Amino acid sequence: xxxxxxxxxxxxxxxxxxxxxxxGKEEESVDNEDRVVRTPAEWKAxxxxxxxxxxxxxxxxxxxxxxxxxxxxxxxYLCVCCDLLLFRADExxxxxxxxxxxxxxxxxxxxxxxxxxSMFLERTEVSCRRCDAHxxxxxxxxxxxxxxxxxxxxxxxxxxxx
Ligand SMILES: [Zn+2]
Numbered sequence: 041x042x043x044x045x046x047x048x049x050x051x052x053x054x055x056x057x058x059x060x061x062x063x064g065k066e067e068e069s070v071d072n073e074d075r076v077v078r079t080p081a082e083w084k085a086x087x088x089x090x091x092x093x094x095x096x097x098x099x100x101x102x103x104x105x106x107x108x109x110x111x112x113x114x115x116x117y118l119c120v121c122c123d124l125l126l127f128r129a130d131e132x133x134x135x136x137x138x139x140x141x142x143x144x145x146x147x148x149x150x151x152x153x154x155x156x157x158s159m160f161l162e163r164t165e166v167s168c169r170r171c172d173a174h175x176x177x178x179x180x181x182x183x184x185x186x187x188x189x190x191x192x193x194x195x196x197x198x199x200x201x202x
Contacts, residue, residue, distance in 0.1 A: 074170060075170060075171070076121070076122040076170050076171040077171070078171075080096065083095075083096050083121065086121070087120065087121065088195075090195050091120055091121075091195045091196070093195075094174060094193045094195035094196055095120060095121050095168075095173035095174050095175075095193075095195065095196050096121075096173070096174070097174075098165075098174040099174075100176070100193060101139070101193040101194055101195050102138075103137060103138025103139055104138035105138075105194065106194035106195075107194075108140040108194040108197060108199060109134075109137075109138050109139055109140050109141075109194065110134070111129075111132075111140075111199065112129070112132075113129060113199075113201050114129045114130075114201065114202065115128070115129050115199055115200050115201040115202050116128050116129070116146065116199070116200045116202070117129075117140070117142075117146075117192075117197045117198070117199055117200075118197065118198045118199075118200060119168040119170065119171060119173055119175075119196065119197070119198070120173070120195065120196055120197055120198045121168065121171045121173040121196075122168060122170045122171040122173070123198070124150050124168055124169070124170045124171070125146050125147055125150060126145060126146060126147075126150055126151060126168065126175065126192075126197065127140075127142045127145055127146050127190070127192065127197070128142075128146045131143050131144045131145070131146070133182075133183055135182075135189055135191070137191060139176065139191045139192060139193065139194070140192045140193075140194055140197065141182070141189055141190065141191055141192070142189075142190040142192065143182045143183050143184075143185070143186045143187075143188055143189065143190070144185075144186050144188065144190070145190065149169060150168070150169050150170070151166050151167070151168070151169060151175070151190075152166065152167050152168070152169050152172075153165065153166045153167075153178060154167075156177065163177045163179070164177060164178045164179075165177055166178050166190060166192075168196075173196055174193075174196065175190075175192050175193065175196045175197075176190065176191045176192040176193050176196065177190075177191050178190050178191070179191060
């Protein structure tokens with residue numbers, strides 16, 4: 041009986057290892073495309089202090105700072121760190137929060153999300169797929185058609201009119 045339990049446990053462990061190594065391979069295949077990786081010193085040289093604080097250290101802009109939250113001009117919002125297309129004016133809406141808000145990304149696969157349990161809150165953090173820049177959070181209280189609200193820091197974005 042004991043032997044049998046041990047066998048089942050060992051088989052379950054082997055299965056877990058197989059699943060986690062498979063997952064690792066999937067991430068690798070995505071990462072291999074065009075990742076942008078820089079040292080903290082290199083990022084500091086390219087960004088303002090606030091942009092570095094937000095994108096590389098996961099901080100948050102104060103609401104109603106900057107101009108993007110109320111901007112209605114047609115155009116695209118790129119990652120301030122690596123220029124990857126993240127959002128478009130077409131999906132932007134005025135959430136009244138003081139942060140640039142979108143109901144969806146320009147290209148879904150350009151944005152990564154993960155659970156964030158800091159500040160005693162359970163939220164979903166979104167970041168740039170190419171360079172891991174912290175962008176903001178996504179909440180389930182947005183308008184149609186997605187009902188999502190991507191609450192994004194202006195310091196993480198570079199607006200390109202057109
Ligand atoms: Zn980026």
